[in-house]
Amino acid sequence: MRRLCRWAMSIGVLAGVLIGCGSTADDRLVLRFLRFDNTNIDQADAVRETSADIDVFQDFCSDVMGGSLTAEPFTQTTINAVFQNEEAADIFLHAYTTDIGNARLSQANIPTPDSSGNLGITLPGRTETTVSGIVLFDFVGKEVVRLAAVDHPEVLLQTIPVHVTFFGRDDADRSFQVTANYLVTFGNFDNCTASSGGAGSS
Numbered sequence: 001m002r003r004l005c006r007w008a009m010s011i012g013v014l015a016g017v018l019i020g021c022g023s024t025a026d027d028r029l030v031l032r033f034l035r036f037d038n039t040n041i042d043q044a045d046a047v048r049e050t051s052a053d054i055d056v057f058q059d060f061c062s063d064v065m066g067g068s069l070t071a072e073p074f075t076q077t078t079i080n081a082v083f084q085n086e087e088a089a090d091i092f093l094h095a096y097t098t099d100i101g102n103a104r105l106s107q108a109n110i111p112t113p114d115s116s117g118n119l120g121i122t123l124p125g126r127t128e129t130t131v132s133g134i135v136l137f138d139f140v141g142k143e144v145v146r147l148a149a150v151d152h153p154e155v156l157l158q159t160i161p162v163h164v165t166f167f168g169r170d171d172a173d174r175s176f177q178v179t180a181n182y183l184v185t186f187g188n189f190d191n192c193t194a195s196s197g198g199a200g201s202s
Helices: 002-020 103-108 139-151
Strands: 031-037 051-055 060-062 069-071 077-085 091-100 118-123 127-137 159-170 175-187
Touching: 031 159, 031 175, 051 077, 051 139, 077 159, 077 175, 091 103, 091 127, 103 139, 118 127, 127 139, 127 159, 127 175
Parallel strands: 051 175
Antiparallel strands: 031 077, 060 069, 077 127, 091 118, 091 159, 159 175
16 A cells, blocks of 8 residues: 555656646647748848848948938848637736857857747737847847957858747746747848838848
8 A cells, every 4th residue: 555655756846847847849739930021121121931131230321413422221130920819718918039140150149048038929829920120130130240250251242040939837837938930141241222121121
């Protein structure tokens, strides 16, 4: 009888540990990332559903008629993301991080959930939701890339993967995370005639 009790206690402790664990490989079945989206994005950089051309050098634009110089449009790089919450309960999407697939550019990443990269968006249960204006690269990140390119010009005009990880939790305090893949190309793009990065111009 004593052995049976011990066995039952062991099973109980194991179950408690398993329930208390954080996110699992099944997160993507609950919090699903569907796609990136560039709808209604007005910025200098050209962003598309799977890739972006990102200008890290701000030049000047010349007015041919007037002969004057103006600063080239230069903005942070933002994108929208579309999610599907498969739970009946709401999921609170509270943070995200970026991970650039090039060690020389790692300082351009959006930091950990405890610092910046905050979202504060509610994804209603059983609903597809678009989260707008997610910053992929801010001005600090662009400057990191520009400075790295001085000594390592090979970081420019090549396709570099970026992993964007989103973190969420529900009312039961269960945590979820899902990672989306994106491709970026850094360079000195001419945005003097660009009207909207969301349109995919560069």
